[in-house]
Amino acid sequence: MSDDILPRLAGGDPGAAEECMDRYGALVWSLARRHTRLAAEAEDAVQEVFLSLWKNADRFDPSKASEAAFITMIARRRLIDLHRRKERRPEGSTVESELERMPDFKSSVIEYRAEASLAARALRKLQPKEREAVILSVYQGMSHSEISSYLGLPLGTVKTHIRRGLKRVRETLAGDDLALQRAAK
Amino acid sequence: MSGRKHRWGEASARRAEELLVTRLTEGLDEPTAHELDYLLRDLPELDVESFELAAAAVELACWQGLESESESEPMPLVLRDRVIAGLGS
Structure with missing residues (x-):
């Protein structure tokens, strides 16, 4: 239930x-x-x-x-x-520390951890710059321009990295893994 | 002719994805939001919510890592009570 x-x-x-x-x-x-x-x-x-x-x-x-x-x-x-219009800057943690913190969720029992686990797995499969761009944007709330300056990449490349990265996470979530984990509950 | 139409369709789908990702990461100004709405009208197959859920899953993955290290800051009790009171009114 x-x-x-x-x-x-x-x-x-x-x-x-x-x-x-x-x-x-x-x-x-x-x-x-x-x-x-x-x-x-x-x-x-x-x-x-x-x-x-x-x-x-x-x-x-x-x-x-x-x-x-x-x-x-x-x-x-x-x-x-x-x-939307306010500038935001990350405080404290770095992208590397966020990645280190992501648990493996091998013994997850709560359903929402399945999504988090799949997202973490998808992120780990991305190219390092793609992964950094996604985390800086989604989790740390940096604007695309800020990420461009921070990573030293052209703005268009940053946008592409974020789009591709989120598409990869989306595809992973849409795959069989999550459905299987839900069915196993 | 159909090849040109196909290329236009691909270009508009790509542009819609770009704007969608911008909307869910840093928001869109009004003209660009209108542009996205216009593009989405011709792209019923594009699952808008699935992109938002992907971002939410990334957010949860990072937050779970923070929580597992006990660095997650609890919500102030005063705020909790204020929110509940506000919802009841």
Whole structure:
């Protein structure tokens, strides 16, 4: 039986809101902190993200993605809308450290880890510059121009790297692996 | 003639993908967003959401790595309570 919260949220379950916050609050907070400069901005962004989630909960389709991936997608949309024109710079961690941190997920038991695991595997198969461009763009929130300067690559090359990299991740997610992992649950 | 049409189709699909990736990584200005909407009308086979889910999966992969090292910062409790209160109103 599924323990997804969003269908219950869409159905008006009074306890689902708190459960959703407890399960995904840290994820959304982490996203908001990386996509905003100030803590106060992140707090406002989190409120908007959860409001958007409430409104879109009935669109969640577990056959297409895990709940965590759906929530991350909605959060990213909202955060990019909110801060599109603001310059963002990465703080602290480097691309290399992000790659080292990616776990192997060999003993994953939670469904959303399957998507993360497949994404990590797809990223590892990319050319180093492609992988760096995708992580700098998607995870660290750098603009394509910033990545171009940071990596010393032409802007067009950066755009191509990101597009190809995301296509590779997309193809991996669409493959049999995820379906098999879901069926095995 | 059909070859030219095919090449145009490939070029517009490629342009749509480029704009799609830009939208989901840094956003689009209004004219470019309109351009993407226009291109997507002729490309019903392009699965827009699958690109967004790919980016979400990359995000989760990196975040999971952070969480496994216990560097993930919990959401402030005050904010949690404020969000729940706001959703109820």
